[in-house]
Amino acid sequence: MKTTIKIFAFVLLAGLASAFTYKTTVAGYKVGDIATDFSLKNIDSKKVALKDFKDAKGYIVIFTCNHCPYAQAYEDRIVALDKKYKKLGYPVIAINPNNPEKQKEDSFDLMKVKAKEKGFTFPYLLDEGQKVYPQYGATKTPHVYVLQKTPKGNVVKYIGAIDDNYGDETAVKQKYVQNAVDALLKNKEVSVKETKAIGCSIKA
Amino acid sequence: MKNFLSLFAIILLVSCNKKEENPAPRPLKTYTEGNVSVNSYTFSGLEHFLKKDNDTTYVVNFWATWCVPCVEELPHFEKLNATYKDKKVKVLLVSIDFPKMAESKLLPFIKNNNLKSEVVLLNDPDANSWINKVDPTWSGAIPATVIYKKEKRQFYEKAFTYEELEAEVNKFL
Numbered sequence: 001m002k003t004t005i006k007i008f009a010f011v012l013l014a015g016l017a018s019a020f021t022y023k024t025t026v027a028g029y030k031v032g033d034i035a036t037d038f039s040l041k042n043i044d045s046k047k048v049a050l051k052d053f054k055d056a057k058g059y060i061v062i063f064t065c066n067h068c069p070y071a072q073a074y075e076d077r078i079v080a081l082d083k084k085y086k087k088l089g090y091p092v093i094a095i096n097p098n099n100p101e102k103q104k105e106d107s108f109d110l111m112k113v114k115a116k117e118k119g120f121t122f123p124y125l126l127d128e129g130q131k132v133y134p135q136y137g138a139t140k141t142p143h144v145y146v147l148q149k150t151p152k153g154n155v156v157k158y159i160g161a162i163d164d165n166y167g168d169e170t171a172v173k174q175k176y177v178q179n180a181v182d183a184l185l186k187n188k189e190v191s192v193k194e195t196k197a198i199g200c201s202i203k204a
Numbered sequence: 205m206k207n208f209l210s211l212f213a214i215i216l217l218v219s220c221n222k223k224e225e226n227p228a229p230r231p232l233k234t235y236t237e238g239n240v241s242v243n244s245y246t247f248s249g250l251e252h253f254l255k256k257d258n259d260t261t262y263v264v265n266f267w268a269t270w271c272v273p274c275v276e277e278l279p280h281f282e283k284l285n286a287t288y289k290d291k292k293v294k295v296l297l298v299s300i301d302f303p304k305m306a307e308s309k310l311l312p313f314i315k316n317n318n319l320k321s322e323v324v325l326l327n328d329p330d331a332n333s334w335i336n337k338v339d340p341t342w343s344g345a346i347p348a349t350v351i352y353k354k355e356k357r358q359f360y361e362k363a364f365t366y367e368e369l370e371a372e373v374n375k376f377l
Binding site for chain 2: 139168176195199
């Protein structure tokens with residue numbers, strides 16, 4: 001009987017401990033998680049969802065915005081990613097997670113201006129009400145999630161930076177996102193699954 | 205000979221004294237405009253400022269001139285630096301502005317806002333290599349702050365009010 005009580009107490013404690021651990025971990029996806037789909041307003045005012053891309057093998061989801069200098073430094077590289085990988089089945093889906101009321105340069109109208117100016121070839125969506133980015137766990141712009149479409153859903157395969165040099169594209173040594181997508185296209189394991197980058201905190 | 209020996213002893217003493225506090229690393233570059241001067245470092249240089257081993261409490265804030273929440277909290281760090289000067293608290297503002305904008309943006313910002321705390325510029329674009337060395341829980345978003353004294357250390361990925369900042373610093377005093 002004593003043992004039963006002990007076991008019971010142990011299970012209870014373990015349960016409590018794990019409940020607290022769960023609470024303190026940072027919300028958002030880890031590599032291997034299934035990413036949620038969404039339906040967000042594109043700059044042409046039409047809604048865009050991941051499931052709309054019937055032929056896609058996966059997605060390069062990038063939380064980015066107009067105002068952040070780090071995001072700006074990567075604009076051309078994001079366009080290049082879409083150019084290269086859309087036809088291979090991995091389109092770029094850009095999402096502005098910022099609340100335009102907090103950051104005026106990230107308004108819907110200025111998103112249109114930015115997309116036109118920089119020749120965006122991909123959807124540039126507004127996370128209205130700032131509901132999608134917390135599910136992904138994005139904390140800053142730019143922040144990339146490479147997803148692979150599988151029968152189970154869209155599996156997160158890479159989280160982090162586009163490459164290892166925000167300041168100088170010509171000095172880049174590691175193209176993290178390209179390497180990840182290239183590996184997925186060859187049915188290989190992504191070697192660098194997670195990186196960190198400096199970015200502008202998301203203004204919700 | 206005796207003179208020589210005592211000279212040698214003095215040199216030895218002086219160099220030993222200096223050893224107590226590691227010398228500041230050589231900056232990558234020094235940007236100067238009028239009486240405002242900022243040294244830039246790679247992360248290995250900056251680490252010197254993150255690991256000082258003395259009885260001062262260091263408040264190291266990562267910011268940039270273009271980061272609105274960072275700029276909003278800067279006055280709190282300035283006030284802290286001035287108010288707690290006699291209590292061995294030192295603020296270091298680590299700018300991660302783009303180095304190419306150091307002269308056009310950072311130096312004028314320091315001058316116009318009359319910043320009194322020490323400012324250094326971190327010039328190390330491979331952020332993935334050093335973010336975890338600042339703190340493993342840092343996502344890379346700014347503002348971010350480290351407060352430390354000797355081995356005691358706390359990291360914050362948030363913007364502070366003055367009251368919050370003061371309360372955190374007081375835990376170190």
